[in-house]
Amino acid sequence: MGTCIICGSSTDGRVCDTHEEDVAFEFRGSSPDELTRGRYYKGTIDGFADFGVFVDVGDSVTGLLHRSEVPGRLESLAWDAGDEVYVQVTDVHDNDNVDLGWSIRQDDRDFRGHLVDDPDADSNAELPDDEDSETSTADGGTPVTEDDAEFERGDETESAPTEQETESDSEPETAEPDDSDDEPELADASDTEDDEDVERVAVANLDDHVDETVAVEGELASVRQTSGPTVFELADETGAIDCAAFVEAGVRAYPDVEAGAVARIVGEVERRRGELQVETEDLVELDGADAQAVEARMEDALTERATPEDTELLADDDAVEAVVDDLVDAATEIRRAVVEARPVIVRHTATVEGYVAGTAIERALLPLIRGEHAREDAEYHYVDRRPLDDAFYTIDDATGDVTSMLEAAERHDEKHPLFVLVGAGSTSESTDAIDLLDIYDADTVAIDGGYTDDAAGADVLVSPTVAGEPPVNTGALGSQLAALVNGDVREDLYHLPAVAYWADTPGAYADLASQTDYSADTLADLRDAIALEAFYQSYEDKRELISDLLWGEADDSLIEHVSEQFRERLDTELATxxxxxxxxxxxxxxxxxxxxxxxxxxxxxxxxxxxxxxxxxxxxxxxxxxxxxxxxxxxxxxxxxxxxxxxxxxxxxxxxxxxxxxxxxxxxxxxxxxxxxxxxxxxxxxxxxxxx
CATH class of the missing domain: 3.10.310.30 (Diaminopimelate Epimerase; Chain A, domain 1)
Structure with missing residues (x-):
């Protein structure tokens, strides 16, 4: 029996069943039937076809990642033959064909550990062996040369306490220096500067302090155990940085410190594979006045970053003007979620108004997410638009959302998302659902241009009717919110309110649309096309298709084709x-x-x-x-x-x-x-x- 490299439980091999999907595997077998279904494997792009991508998993097995598995177009992947990628093995057929699934994690650091799947080993989940004097790094098993090994053994650092040492309150021992000239010496604790005298540096400024010992202070956004060190992701008021602490391979450093804690980390700033990280020498969880000072500094900076700079409305609308303060509050909450690395889940009705509003908010979020997060798949990870089956946010919807949220938190240390309810969540029918989210401390923003009763209890409610104004088209209201979320996309939104109206478009929104290249007929065609697509597979966001329609990323033939189908089907049903x-x-x-x-x-x-x-x-x-x-x-x-x-x-x-x-x-x-x-x-x- 072995122990799980993530949770430490006993298991056959190096990872338990619960955490198997959190690990990336290197396949060393020679036959497809030796693969393990459900696992994520590192592979190499072998070639492309119209129907998907061929990926070599190991040296002798090739699988197909079908285009239907890719969240977007194949061309958007920016993959080339020979690139290393991560895929999930979903099925192995009797004819040895291997079906592969998409992995949103496409970087070593996105996995909590790296293991070997070798059919000839004692188990099919083993630590990478130290071939050619190689060892593991903070990214969970990527081989490095012996010259880099001090990163793993903690050169010039004080060893992190083990669980036994922590429990007995004894001081952590430093490793004895090895007599070998090939092994770097570990620093004696007396050689390390007094932690209190080490200069605190903002994360955004660490690039100027490479190879220097600094202190960083902030909240631990996540803690992940790799097959090498423990990696603490620390976020301060300016950004986030990975801090690696090493005891021994696969052993949790500072086991009493969990995600969400406020901490001070002292260590040397290193650049590894082009990315900055801190080699942790000491980690202290702050409390009392020290923690409050850090939290206050982060809160002030976060509020300043999250508050929209431009609060001018897209177009004049008295009913919207009455709730502009609420719109600013909603925009601030949405922007804040991006800065805090919380996913934004947009739940909207499967109607033209719902799609226009929800897509406008998504359009505003995407550039902010790309600017805030370096990972290539961030725009699919940090914003998710999920249409609703009904005009209400129900307990069924909330149960599904909470289940997904808790799984993401358990498996990936993901923060709880912000839920933005569009055209829903503003009447008593949504009270139980929002209460369920509230039990798990998930924040909610509800925006609804129709009649509401303010009974559902969203943290932020944007409702003109609650303010005593007449109803507003929810698509127009959502577009106004999107302009506050990200002023850089304002011009992309000019035509959206006019698309959301079936008749009698208010003059202000018609004038706004006239500043674009969209004619009145094209706007009507867009509305019809969105209405048709909203109906089919209503539970899917259809991000790329909706984007092609609303922002002209496809030629007019797509709009004409879909809108013509809409009119034919509607006319038939009206005549019936x-x-x-x-x-x-x-x-x-x-x-x-x-x-x-x-x-x-x-x-x-x-x-x-x-x-x-x-x-x-x-x-x-x-x-x-x-x-x-x-x-x-x-x-x-x-x-x-x-x-x-x-x-x-x-x-x-x-x-x-x-x-x-x-x-x-x-x-x-x-x-x-x-x-x-x-x-x-x-x-x-x-x-x-x-x-x-």
């Missing part, structure tokens, strides 16, 4: 539904009702909400359109109808019908399907009373 609209009058109010289940094609485009919107826009003979689908009623009017109030009235009148209003005044009404006829009549009566 219109003859079955039932007209009725009630107290001088003209109603049209539609049995959606009976007179539309289920599970096909368009969705019910979009169909009812289109029907109401195309007809002028009714004051109110009522759509009945299964156990739900949706209402379309000129905004005068309070759907929630009508639902509450009917719930009192029909206590056995299971009537429950959902959402705010423009929401929907749910009921028991067996009571459909009585509920529809009661809803019509309640609405007629409102409009009388």
């Amino acid at each position: 539904a219109e003859p079955h609209l039932e007209v009725r009058g009630q107290d001088g109010v003209a109603f049209e009702t539609l049995d959606v289940d009976a007179y539309t094609h289920q599970y096909d485009f368009p969705p019910v909400d979009l169909l009812l919107d289109a029907l109401y826009r195309r007809r002028d003979r009714a004051d109110v359109l009522v759509g009945v689908s299964g156990d739900e009623i949706r209402v379309r009017s000129d905004g005068a109808v309070d759907v929630r109030a009508a639902g509450e009235t009917v719930a009192d009148e029909l206590p056995d019908a299971g009537v429950e209003p959902r959402g705010a005044r423009d929401g929907r009404i749910e009921f028991l399907s067996g009571e459909q006829e009585a509920v529809v009549d009661a809803v019509v009566d309640a609405i007629a009373d409102q409009l009388a």
